[in-house]
Amino acid sequence: MKLYSLSVFHKGVSNKARLLKAAYSLSSFGFFQRSGVQEFMTFTSALLVERSPAGSRASVQEKDYLCHVHVRDGGLAAVLIADAEYPQRVCFTLLEKALDDFSTRVDTSASADWPSVSAESAAVQAYKGLDAHLSRYQNPREADALTKVQAELDETKVILHDTMESLLERGEKLDDLVAKSEHLAFQSKVFYKNARKKNECCGIM
Structure with missing residues (x-):
């Protein structure tokens, strides 16, 4: 069992997802793959946030990943x-x-004005909690033994999607979203395009 990335975003009124902070554990990938895999994880995470309504929880299965x-x-x-x-x-x-940890330690105002908080702000830059959480929860049995799961969390329905494509609106194509993404470098987009042509798995996708 393995965790690969944990990221926090802010979803604005336009549904655009802004990455505020992220932590990654990519040692199981080859050294030269890691930057591309990280970019695709960021792209995938942003897409999930943008396509999920406020107040919701969802899981998307894609190949060997959830x-x-x-x-x-x-x-x-x-x-x-x-x-x-x-x-x-x-x-x-x-x-x-x-x-909970991010909102408590990063936001210093009572109003929780997240639109005004950026990834470059001093509080976000100084925050290292995601790395600690990602490391601690690598062993789910050890982490869960120390955690009281809230009853309302268990009762909330989680929407499960079979593939990333199931999140897209009618007429949308994942290839087009990859091409337009601000989270992916040119090299990652080329790699994705070539992998799709060969019908191979592209990193996290």
């Missing part, structure tokens, strides 16, 4: 990418903890 997202009513959202064996309940416990 991507979990929790979007709060205020627009603050977290995404966790794990392998398919990692327990879903523990994933959502971690997302809830990460959002």
Whole structure:
């Protein structure tokens, strides 16, 4: 069982997802693959946030991976990418903890004005909590034994999507979103395009 990335976004009124902070554990990937894999994880996470309504939780299965997202009513959202064996309940416990910790330690105002907070702000730059959470939760049994799961969390229905394509609106294509993405470098887009032509798995996709 493995966790690969944990990220926090803000979803604005235009549904655009802004990455605020992220942590990655990519040692299982080849050295030269890691930058491309990280970019695709960021792209996938942003897409999940943008396509998930406020107040929702969802999981998307893609190949051997499960991507979990929790979007709060205020627009603050977290995404966790794990392998398919990692327990879903523990994933959502971690997302809830990460959002609580981030909002408590980064936001200094009572109004939680997240649109004014950027990834470059001093408080976000100084925050290292996501790395600690990602490391601690690599062993789900150990982490979950120390966590009280809120009853309302267990009762909330999680929407499960079979593929990334199932998140898209009618007429949309994943290839087009990749081409337009601000999260992907030119080299990653070329790699994705070539991998799709060969019908191979492209990193996290």
